[in-house]
Amino acid sequence: MSSFPRPIATTRSVTGISTGKLAVWWLIASEIVIFGGVLGSYLMHRIGHPEWASQAAHTNTVFGAVNTFVLLTSSLFAVMAHQAADQKDGKKAAKFLYLTTLGAVIFLIIKSVEWTGEIQHGFTITSHTFWSFYYTAAGIHGVHVIVGAIIMLVIANDARKGIDLQRVEAVGLYWHFVDIVWIFLFPLLYIAK
Amino acid sequence: MSADATTPHDAAHGGGHTTHHYPYVKIWGVLLVLLALSVIGPMLGHPIVTLLTAFGIAFVKAFIVIKYFMHLTVEKKYIGFLLLVMIAFMLVFVGGVSPDVMKHEGQRWVNTAAQDVVTKGLAADKAAEGHEGKHE
Amino acid sequence: MSSTATATKHEDHGHDSHGHGPDAHAHHPEQNFFMKYLWSTDHKIIGMQYLFTGMFMALIGGFTVYAFRMQQAFPGMSIPGYGRVTATDYNALVTTHGSVMIFWVAMPVLIAALGNYLIPLMIGCDDMVFPRLNRLSYQIFLVSVIVLIASFFVEGGAFGGAWTSYPPLSAKAQYNLTPLGAPMWLFAVALEFAAFLMGGINFVTTVMNSRAPGMKMFDVPIVVWSIIIASILFMASVGPLIAGAVMMLFDQTLGTAFFDPNKGGDPVLWQHLFWFFGHPEVYVVMLPAMGIVAEVIATFSRKKLFAYKTVLYTMIGTGALSFFVWAHHQFIAGIDPRMANIFSVTTLLISIPVAEMLFVYIATLYGGSIRLTTPMLWALAFIGEFLLGGVTGIFLGSSGADIYFHDTYFVLAHFHYTFFPIAFIAVFAAMTYWFPKMFGRYMNEAWGKVHFWGTIVSFNFIFIPLFLLGARGDHRRIFDYTHFPDLMKPGMQDLRILATLSLVVLLSFQVIFLVNFFLSMVKGEKAPANPWKSNTLEWVAPSPPPHGNFPEGLPTVHRGPYEYSHPDRQDDYWPQNAS
């Protein structure tokens, strides 16, 4: 087997939705319940434990807000990459995807600075169950950011050469989903005090 | 996942690409204004305003991203339905669990451990506030 | 090392093949053994990998049950082939048996093996839409197997906190005494979930997008539908448990307190997270079994499946309802009694669609020209045995009765009357039915029937005694009953011994199956492409199908899958692709 021949199955599209995009929609569906499980558990505890408010008061809204800004902006780049890919402009699509990835990296840098500070102040994952949820929820989200960034780099590299442009939209969908999860994490972890 | 996505052929099979593109930068601007509102709102310190601005606006932001960035509204109907069903299952989950986990007592049962944690925690908060008060 | 190098190279080549387009399939150079069987992206090979791994895991599951049942029947005895079972061993054996049979036998065989093997063939295309993702899914699954097996040999031994892994026992090493076994078990389960999520997305996308031209929604065979619905159920229910597994892993390894009520957590939350997945999970494995039985019964009664659409809607309905019943596992776990009422009602409701499917199958049999081949015997046995499992579920679903029955052998017998038919009886039906397709040869019918009767009779002799014991209050998960005079009333130990001896008989009959299976693979009578004269598309391909499946060109579909004994036709079957 000298090359990887794409099966004919891959080229069919009975639904009219391209296969990659359809798979991403299903991926998002299964991710909804993963985040639903964490956030649901957190929410129930948070409401049942009014005393957690004094812990939540120590989170830093500025970090959270700046990171929301970063992710929203990276989402903008992702959708512009999609637009460029639709215009069959692989170079431009790649450029925007690189910018999206840059957003992911900035997000992660801000996150590490924020967490380092908090851990130095004694707010560790074991110091209180509020912080356990805080780190776990944001941590699971962070893993998605990392994975998304890596996939975007791979796809951007192909797109630059004009290969598989339809993937740009698919990865964009995933990225918007990661953004939406953060849109909800932000008030849940930072604003409700 | 996407590393395995489709061939260029696919687009042709998929009825061609007809995604309608919106003025994305303007939409992004709207999102930023909403973000600002969701930060400023809770600063007013009014519980209802906090709830509306923090969580209400999150829903609006999510809606905008879904509609304009993800183009869900022009996607096949069943995709949106699928996502809604997933969210509905999560509501069922929370609905079934919260009587046991969110509440600490019910019909002929009391979760004394959780109640203790709450009382102790609140008492500690009060003590800490008192402390700070004295220092100032 | 060299193998990895080959792999990478192969991947690289993958990228510049995009220009080939649909006819890239025409040339298939000879592949070496490694590429053909271990690094293949062919759905059939991957299906086989899952099948053989599942069969291997079934041996582990079978061996563990042998060891701990012997300990129950003959407490303190040195067991031939194992030695003395200590209390710690006992817990580890029970846990391993349960988790292996559900997560590493039922799931991989019913969903992954059959799904991979059958879906592309039955919908008439050449492979899954994401072949490399498919390969990755198996590889992750294999890693999960390795992690699980490794956990038997680490310090402290394998995890012993039951397949449900309830905290606080599972969350703290100072309670479960398996500081490494517990997290490794959890990690293995999580990897397995990841593998099946990938597989599920692949299955669903393939069936949605890559059906043969002409194959409309209601032309899809029921077994494919059932695997798809099961995959969706899995996707929709496993999320909270994945989240819960992360929380549990942090409790075990970092010392967080998600499930510790003294620090603001809640142990009941784990039970909810687990059963919100756990109950849909039983339908995840049940639906494919029901699908297999539908195929086999229609073929061997030479009759159109009765009420195709009803079966389909019933499956969807069962799947949806299964999200509303989970707390029936927790009736006496400290949940609010008012919630218990609600969950009682939903639980009793769900037995309606389950019964409906069985009725539909009986209606299919009615008036058919029935052929009692080995697969048909298995399918018929499934209906009878599963019925008992479903009926006893109704006793348990009534929360009042469950106060008594919970955690007794009655529960255990209930779910074995459901799981054994699913994971073994239906799987044997599938294996004997599709064996000619998979290997191009028949299995031996006479030995197949010996295996069938030996298995079915001994199965009932295991679990009927356990029903009786459970009704007498015999508690589950007890290492040595001689310490409990209440549970050593006259006759009780005799029933335990009867169940254990029947188990030994059942296990020894499986040797017949294994020998028949592997011998027939090389020595069996050669089978034609369509040995049972079935309609579905996999029988259009040669047996065994080559890479690419349909050398004569991919089929086009003209009708539904169950047109048997059509009045306008001379033949009593009408293949889906025949014009």
Ligand code: HEM
């Ligand atoms: C016909 C509908 C069914 C009903 C009404 C039903 C009801 C129940 C109830 C109420 C329990 C909890 C008993 C207790 O722990 O006290 C239970 C346990 C169980 N059921 Fe079913 N069930 C049904 C079908 C099934 C099926 C189809 C399967 C498997 C594929 C299954 C597998 C199990 C398992 C594994 C357990 C016990 C798990 C454990 O505690 O380790 N049930 N069932």
Ligand SMILES: [Cu+2]
């Ligand atoms: Cu259940």
